[in-house]
Amino acid sequence: MQFILYTALPIALVGIALWRTPAALHSGRAARSLCLTIGALGLALGVSHPSLQEPMHHAFANSPVLFKHLLTIASCTWLLDYLYAVHGTGTGRRNRPSLPLLAGSGAAMALIFVFLLPRSQSPKFDDVITQHMNNAWVTVYLSILYAYLGMSMVRSTGTFWGARRAVPRGLARAGVISLAVGCVLGTAYTAIRIASLIAAQIGIIQGDAAFRPADLLVSTAILLIVTGLVLPPLRSLARYLRDQATLWRLHPLWSDIVDQFPQLVLGERRSRLRELVTTGDRTIDVAHRAFAIRDGFLSLQPYAAPDATRSAAVGSDAAAQALWVRAAMKRHAAGQTAEPTDVIPEDQDLRAPRTEISWASTVARHYNKATS
Incomplete structure (x- = not known):
């Protein structure tokens, strides 16, 4: 004692x-x-x-x-x-x-x-x-x-x-x-x-x-x-660690998207390691990353092949979304537009901020697996 x-x-x-x-x-x-x-x-x-x-x-x-x-x-x-x-x-x-x-x-x-x-x-x-x-x-x-x-x-x-x-x-x-x-x-x-x-x-x-x-x-x-x-401070520490883990998971997908759409950057752009050592409240940064990913998906819509878009719409799971965005970014980088389509993945509807962050984090996890 x-x-x-x-x-x-x-x-x-x-x-x-x-x-x-x-x-x-x-x-x-x-x-x-x-x-x-x-x-x-x-x-x-x-x-x-x-x-x-x-x-x-x-x-x-x-x-x-x-x-x-x-x-x-x-x-x-x-x-x-x-x-x-x-x-x-x-x-x-x-x-x-x-x-x-x-x-x-x-x-x-x-x-x-x-x-x-x-x-x-x-x-x-x-x-x-x-x-x-x-x-x-x-x-x-x-x-x-x-x-x-x-x-x-x-x-x-x-x-x-x-x-x-x-x-x-x-x-x-x-x-x-x-x-x-x-x-x-x-x-x-x-x-x-x-x-x-x-x-x-x-x-x-x-x-x-x-x-x-x-x-x-x-x-x-x-x-x-x-x-x-x-x-109270331990709860703040737990929230900080949770936000840092989310930012680490979102970073590869977010970075690839804002490389192709720089106008989607909200706030300061940092490297993955610099994000890891940034102190303070990260709640707003997490929301910014999730909203940028959502807007990036919408911006990539014209570059998705019709079959990939329909597959994402039918599957509507995170793994399908990750494959869909990877294919769309490749076509965007090559300057290849797809035929017009009105099929939009159903998971891209507007959601509450917390749901948006959870969805972006899940998609990013599958995206990172495919990258590695």
Whole structure:
């Protein structure tokens, strides 16, 4: 569990945040807030890794603790901002985060931590919070942290749980439910922390024993919240990979058609390898390729031999279409027109964009087999 929480998850979350940053900068508020939430949470988990704790501790005593807490409340703020951006005022303006409150809470925690908490004299990192649970300023510091965390978790729980029915079934709803359950556990974790803090102040428990009951709970909450957060960008990644696979399949047929009909090029023309490394949303490019292939088929109609045209019309399957277009392109390249015919392959009727893309992809697959 330690490897997952403090090594695998931070690397994955920071990687997702960096991957989504270019798109988030040109997108709406929801995308930016989601990217910031994922990045801040990844960094908050990452600073707990021993390879980072020791250098940070040597630079400034116990600084990993402060950075972890500040990044935690920042991620809570951006999570609330994401909720507000998605659901708007329909869930109430109280769910909109307060950046001045974040700034004030963070500044108060930083000032207390730097100037008022006991300093560790050991060259080896140890958690100053758990070592001085009975210190009054530690109590004030943790009270600010838990108040902010608890408020954020309660508000997030209510919003996610209330919004679950408005989200379409599937991964999107599963992500919202995962976030809601994770926030419920986060609320319970905060309640246990507060109870443990009170117990430590009255002397019932000592040292880091005050935090042990919440360890498993917070680990489960983090995993559920991370699962809910990463589903939207993972869905975008899955769509990107699917579009890239479609573009790779369409490219040979599309390239042969636009070689003969350059006016059908929509957007920028790229090589097959350059297409493979192009980033960003490829949905429009896929549609452009499919529409160019459809228009190319219509432009090739006068060059198809009557027998080939009738065969394509009768068969109307993708394999027949692929043979039909290959023969027509050969005649077009040789400047040979066929006798006029009013027989048009029935699959060339106008279709919905999604159906057009699926049809072009199927024909392209048969076309590529014949080429190879």
